[in-house]
Amino acid sequence: MSKVSFLGAGSWGTALAVMLAKHGHDVIVWSKVEAEVNMLKENREHKDRLPGVKLPDSIVITSNLKEALTDRDLVVFSVASPFVRSVAKEVSALIPEGQKIVNVAKGIEETTLSTLRDILVEEIPQADVSVLSGPSHAEEVAIAMPTTVVVGSASKATAIYIQEIFMNERFRVYISPDIIGIELGGSVKNVIALAAGACDGLGCGDNTKAALITRGIAEITRLGTAMGAKKETMGGLSGIGDLIVTCTSEHSRNHNAGYLIGKGYSVEDALTEVKQVVEGVYSAKAVLKLAQKYQVSMPIVETICHVLFDGMKAVDAITILLTRDKCMEYPELGWLE
Ligand SMILES: NC(=O)c1ccc[n+]([C@@H]2O[C@H](COP(=O)([O-])OP(=O)(O)OC[C@H]3O[C@@H](n4cnc5c(N)ncnc54)[C@H](O)[C@@H]3O)[C@@H](O)[C@H]2O)c1
Numbered sequence: 420m421s422k423v424s425f426l427g428a429g430s431w432g433t434a435l436a437v438m439l440a441k442h443g444h445d446v447i448v449w450s451k452v453e454a455e456v457n458m459l460k461e462n463r464e465h466k467d468r469l470p471g472v473k474l475p476d477s478i479v480i481t482s483n484l485k486e487a488l489t490d491r492d493l494v495v496f497s498v499a500s501p502f503v504r505s506v507a508k509e510v511s512a513l514i515p516e517g518q519k520i521v522n523v524a525k526g527i528e529e530t531t532l533s534t535l536r537d538i539l540v541e542e543i544p545q546a547d548v549s550v551l552s553g554p555s556h557a558e559e560v561a562i563a564m565p566t567t568v569v570v571g572s573a574s575k576a577t578a579i580y581i582q583e584i585f586m587n588e589r590f591r592v593y594i595s596p597d598i599i600g601i602e603l604g605g606s607v608k609n610v611i612a613l614a615a616g617a618c619d620g621l622g623c624g625d626n627t628k629a630a631l632i633t634r635g636i637a638e639i640t641r642l643g644t645a646m647g648a649k650k651e652t653m654g655g656l657s658g659i660g661d662l663i664v665t666c667t668s669e670h671s672r673n674h675n676a677g678y679l680i681g682k683g684y685s686v687e688d689a690l691t692e693v694k695q696v697v698e699g700v701y702s703a704k705a706v707l708k709l710a711q712k713y714q715v716s717m718p719i720v721e722t723i724c725h726v727l728f729d730g731m732k733a734v735d736a737i738t739i740l741l742t743r744d745k746c747m748e749y750p751e752l753g754w755l756e
């Protein structure tokens with residue numbers, strides 16, 4: 420059994436910590452948020468995020484970083500994307516050479532356009548940093564609903580090491596060397612899900628949702644392959660798999676925020692209402708900047724950015740998307756003359 424620490428105790432960190440503890444691992448959960456630590460200690464339950472899911476007695480909750488980071492086989496980064504860099508800076512000096520870290524958050528840093536793994540590698544250069552992603556809502560993982568994810572690592576041995584720790588009869592873990600593909604799929608799908616939610620909020624139908632998912636994965640694939648990701652990953656769990664779950668699930672924070680925006684809420688009010696982190700809002704501008712940098716067309720991302728940041732009405736966004744210049748579905752196919 421392995422010694423695993425979680426940095427970040429929101430829905431996802433808590434759900435994974437509960438799952439690992441139930442499978443016999445020695446689990447410590449750390450949070451920067453004092454109120455969260457106290458609530459978890461007092462109630463042995465994350466009352467705000469995962470009500471009804473009891474923390475096994477074996478899980479140690481702490482606000483002491485030294486306790487969380489001494490002699491651990493694996494450190495899981497489960498803070499929301501805007502806090503990955505600050506937490507990484509804070510913990511770096513306590514992380515030993517070769518420490519295995521796996522990031523389970525999804526996002527792109529707006530100011531640097533760095534992926535979250537890039538940030539961890541930059542701030543904690545002595546660590547061996549991997550990623551875990553895929554269609555996996557915390558609410559379902561916490562109650563052992565069958566779920567599949569993929570771990571991306573530069574080293575096959577590390578990927579297998581992390582796979583061994585997380586895999587159980589209800590949580591199947593695949594491995595892959597395509598780290599950038601996994602990270603981009605997980606980050607960009609959140610932006611597309613905002614659009615899918617907005618369409619639902621406006622009362623659009625199944626055709627619209629299918630269109631957004633299909634053209635959304637086309638955008639993710641264009642950006643991903645331009646940045647060195649493999650096409651196969653875009654058709655995998657961290658690509659189309661996560662896009663489907665985020666665009667369709669009642670649990671999706673991104674879909675729910677988009678839904679409220681479609682209903683006429685301001686972005687601010689929608690975020691307040693959803694309460695938990697809506698990563699698509701934090702990553703949208705960064706994804707658009709990446710599209711410009713790599714000169715790929717991402718009309719859904721561009722249009723949702725106008726809705727989020729420039730006051731465009733969601734209903735007008737649909738018209739704009741549908742009436743763009745006529746084009747081929749996949750221009751690279753061409754015709755044999
Ligand atoms: N919730 C899910 O179902 C799920 C599933 C897969 C991946 N993810 C990803 O995991 C990440 C976390 O999501 P979540 O749902 O657990 O979010 P959340 O809103 O439930 O929790 C975010 C956590 O970040 C930490 N945090 C908040 N403010 C902080 C600060 N100032 N400094 C340091 N840490 C701070 C806290 O522990 C907080 O609980 C996101 O990137 C999300 O996309 C979530």
Ligand SMILES: O=P(O)(O)OC[C@H](O)CO
Pocket residue numbers: 525553554555556609612661664665670671672673674696697698
């Ligand atoms: O609830 P969402 O939209 O933030 O998505 C959470 C996870 O990324 C789903 O895999």
